[in-house]
Amino acid sequence: MAREEKIIIRVSEEMKTSFQSLAESMGMTMSGLGAYVIGNFMKEEKYRREMQSKLLEQISPQMFNAMEHINLDDPRLAKTISEAFSHIATQKPNNP
Numbered sequence: 424m425a426r427e428e429k430i431i432i433r434v435s436e437e438m439k440t441s442f443q444s445l446a447e448s449m450g451m452t453m454s455g456l457g458a459y460v461i462g463n464f465m466k467e468e469k470y471r472r473e474m475q476s477k478l479l480e481q482i483s484p485q486m487f488n489a490m491e492h493i494n495l496d497d498p499r500l501a502k503t504i505s506e507a508f509s510h511i512a513t514q515k516p517n518n519p
Contacts, residue, residue, distance in 0.1 A: 430461070475512065 434442070446456040495501045 430457075432457075478511075 442456065443453055446453045449456060451459070493500065493504070495504070
């Protein structure tokens, strides 16, 4: 895949030095390592979102049925449920 576009990012001098050292230790340019890191992140994020979507499609009906029987007027219970959903939504897949 030809790389024709450019992304400019700003980092601290310390981060740049560390990144440059890492790239050199891996036999890569900073640009090459940056492209690798971004590509890897995008691949993992796409996978995570797909899995999250599939999971929600499967469990949403059961969750809605269960929620009908829960009293969300209790603020502690509402907070616990909210935290549980937030935790599920931010989980990283084990095997991308």
